[in-house]
Amino acid sequence: MLTTIAQVGQHVGQEVRIGCWLYNKRSSGKIQFLQLRDGSGFIQGVVVKAEVGEDVWEKASQLTQESSLYITGTVRADDRAPSGYELTVTGVEIIQIAQDYPISLKEHGVDFLMDHRHLWLRSPRQRAVMAVRSEVIRAMYEFFQENGFYKVDPPILTPTSAEGTTNLFHTKYFDEDAYLSQSGQLYMEAAAMALGRVYSFGPTFRAEKSKTRRHLIEFWMIEPEMAFVDHEENLRIQEAFVSHVVQSVLKNCQRELKTLERDTSKLENVVGTFPRITYDDAIKLLQEKGSDIKWGDDFGAPDETLIAEHYDKPVFITHYPTEIKAFYMKPHPDRPEVVLCADLIAPEGYGEIIGGSQRIDDPELLEKRFAEHELSEEAYRWYLDLRKYGTVPHSGFGLGLERTIAWICGLDHVRETIPFPRMLYRLYP
Incomplete structure (x- = not known):
């Protein structure tokens, strides 16, 4: 046997x-x-x-x-x-007997290895990354299963954008226009109104012409949505979720982390509550460090890294300006110029791994946002119905799987975190 x-x-x-x-x-x-x-x-x-x-x-x-x-x-x-x-x-x-195996045990260039990704996966390092990826997914499912969430699968073909952006892959759906999903969030909000606490896990697509070490064209997102959950509770759930995933990898992937030569002491701190800094204070911090960033600007990768350097755990940046965030985020009740949102920034320069917020639950305000963002009321009528028929406070977030794995494994580039990466100008193999 x-x-x-x-x-x-x-x-x-x-x-x-x-x-x-x-x-x-x-x-x-x-x-x-x-x-x-x-x-x-x-x-x-x-x-x-x-x-x-x-x-x-x-x-x-x-x-x-x-x-x-x-x-x-x-x-x-x-x-x-x-x-x-x-x-x-x-x-x-x-x-x-294999003949002339192309990937010898000597050093090879990245382009060569990416052209032979189907074989590169066999190496000890790549196998270790895929094993960690599998454990991260298992731990995610375990967390939600143990905390009363239902898994719901949103569509990949959608008639509209989740965030009103233009970075969409267009296709024809018979005689209609359709797009590859960039987020399942709006559909998960509908599911949360039926099931209370839900999550989805699947591929998402962003047609961004970016070649940074943090970006993929096709990547996987886990997106929970929760009825009767406010901004503060949303952050507490994210802390517990990320802590559970990291500690599960530390427990079950010791051999793989050793293969990757990961300094696990940096991961052992990822428990309990995470530090927080408001957008306002983050702007001041960056300006004190010599940045010319102004209030109302979004953070770039170098800005996120500078902020993260002050902490030994992931850090929440909260209450971003309303103008630079998605139309569905709920304004702060005392400061409508900022929203009840947070980005979770991983340590060691890995950037944002979670974006989340409390969602607008007022139908009139949501209609106003449609107009401000020039969104079609006809296309989003079903989304407005969620506020017209039994609206409740609700919140959610999205975690990018590949960035999270890159951080946990200590990798230089997200291309190693997914079996067959889709990047700008790379669709093979």
């Missing part, structure tokens, strides 16, 4: 059979050291010529990088091994 590398610790002293690929190989004449991988992890298989038949030795000798095989061997504990175990090989069954 087959087992996996991740499960070999349950079979110490026993003979196991594993389906795997050869990652690397070295030989000292009478011993061959096979670095094997099977998706669940990596392990070294040791082939001793004096202990195996000529057939097994010859088959091991034929193996090339990324050849596929079944390996049989006895599991033994070894504290020096990265996995804690080694395999004393007793049998080799070749499935295929």
Whole structure:
């Protein structure tokens, strides 16, 4: 019966059979050291010529990088091994000998690796990132499941923009215009009025011609919406959510974080309440540091990094000017020039990972916003209905999955956080 590398610790002293690929190989004449991988992890298989038949030795000798095989061997504990175990090989069954594998173990340029992304995923580092991504998603689902949220799936094809912007991918929906979704938020608000607390998780699309290390054209968002939740409670839920995700990764992905050489002490602080700074105070802070930013300007990446440097946890920047935020955000009751919103900025220069706000619940104010933003009342009539028929205070937020993973893993660029990144001028593979 087959087992996996991740499960070999349950079979110490026993003979196991594993389906795997050869990652690397070295030989000292009478011993061959096979670095094997099977998706669940990596392990070294040791082939001793004096202990195996000529057939097994010859088959091991034929193996090339990324050849596929079944390996049989006895599991033994070894504290020096990265996995804690080694395999004393007793049998080799070749499935295929790979010829001229293009990604050798030397250094390669980014463009080359991106052209071979389908193969680059096999490397230890990329496998570790994908394992962390999987754990982040699992932990997100766990948090919402344990806190009374329902998962709802909004449409990807939409007739309008969620935020009234022009960075949309246009397509034809038979004889109508349609767009790829840039957010499921408006639909989630409708779902929250039916189910109370909901969340969606799916791909979103932004046609921004940006090439920064923080941007992807196609990325994944988790978007909760909550009825009867105000701005303050919204922030508390975000704190608990992000803390749960980070601590879950620390608990369940120690080996992957070690592969990525991540300084986990920076993540261990991500618990409890997060610091907050108002937009007003953030502007003053930046001006004190020599910035020429003015009240009413939006923050760029360097501004967010400067602010984040003052804290060892993610920090909320709250109460942005109404003029630079989306039409649906609720104004502060005592200061209508700012809205009840917050962006959560990750430490270490990773920028905004969450944007959230309390939503407008007054139908008259929402109609006024439609006019100010030149939005079609006909297209948004259904959204206004949510305020006409049983309006309640409600709030929500959106977390960008790839930026969050980049921060947790300590990566330089978001392109490594998604299996097949879609970036400006890159649609292959």
